[in-house]
Amino acid sequence: MAKGWQGPLPEMPSLPAARAWARLEPPEGYAVQWRRLIDAALELGLGPEELAESGMDDVAAAREWKPATVALYSKVARYGGVPLPTPPTPEPDPRTLDLRPLTEVRSEDPEHLRTVVWCAIALRWPAPVGSFRDLRRxxxxxxxxxxxxxxDDGEWSVPGALTAWHAWEAVRNRFPALAGSPWVLPALRRGPGYTSQVGGRLSSQALQVTFTKHAVRTALYLRATTTGGRRTRAEALAAVYETLSYDSYRRLALAAGTEPVAARGAVRAERATRANKAAAAPPA
Structure with missing residues (x-):
């Protein structure tokens, strides 16, 4: 059982910050984020007790974390036993964004095609990352x-994804391990785990990393290929793509009016859709 943080006894000195953190076990599945949280806290000399008392404001300011990042690390801290309040999950910023460049096929690289087909499907079937992890061919x-x-929840029509799907299927079928894999988004290489294999099921964290890499590469492509009058718009789009996560991509797709496919995010999507319509309406 993971040890939770406990405050010092009355009139007893607190442990040094590094020793106090060392007494805590990282929450399962969040070892990397837990290490980053500790590093950020130790930069300011904060142990778990001080972090619980002062909150995340100083750490977030020092690291220049965005609200979504603060929400993530606050959750990780709570999972590790540090009692932090739950910050509200921020709305997507911006609320609307052209996501189509992320769905365009630009090469036959398997990693590129795998993420493109994911983005193309998610534009009309914006399921959580775990649903894509479990999605079978x-x-x-x-x-x-x-x-x-x-x-199990129903059937969804996904227009606009055929080109990406056929391109991905054609390339993956060249490799026996991928051709025989039952997963829509299989692993392309072996990971560190004993059970990891080419064609196996990816972890949710690996999928998130894959999406982030794709978004950054798309930003680089836009900057390298756009000229003339469209350059300013492409630069602004690329700047957002550089920090775009799949969770934000999904929220933006929902905010654009795509029907929710899971309870998670449905209320926020409806709120964002109303806000977008209100912003687009002419003044009374």
Whole structure:
């Protein structure tokens, strides 16, 4: 059982910050984020007791963390036993964004195509990352005009993803381990785990990293290929892509009016959609 943080006894000195952190176990599945949180706290000389008392404001300011990052590390701290308040999950910033460049096929690189098909499907089926991790090829059917995604919760029509789907299927079928994999988004290389294998199921964290790399590479592509009058717009788009996460991508797709496919995020999506419509309405 993970040890939770406990305050010092009355009139007893606190442990040095580094020793206090060393007494805590990292929460399962968040070892990397836990280490980063500790490093950020120790830079300011904060142990778990001081962090619990002062909150995340000083750490966030020192690291220039955005609200979404603060929300993440606050959650990690709570999972590790440091009692921090729960900050509200921020709305996407900006509230609207052109996501189509992330769905465009630019090469036959397997990693590129795997993420492009993910983005193309998520634009119309904005499921949480865990749903994509578990999505099997047998659940996705290509018709003449669109993809159809079938889950235990229903069936969804996904227009606009056929090109990416066929390109990804054609390339993955060149490699036996990928061709035989049941997963829509399989591992392309072995990871550190004993059970990791090419064609195996990726972890949610690995998928998040894959998306981030794709967004950054798309930003570089936009900067390198856009000229003339579209340069300013491409530069602004690239700047957002450089820090875009899949969670934000999903929220933006929902805010654009795509029907929610899971309870998570549905209320916030409806709120964002109303805000977008209000912003677009002409003044009375």
């Amino acid at each position: 047998e659940q996705v059917h290509a018709t003449a005009r669109r993809l159809v995604v079938t889950t």
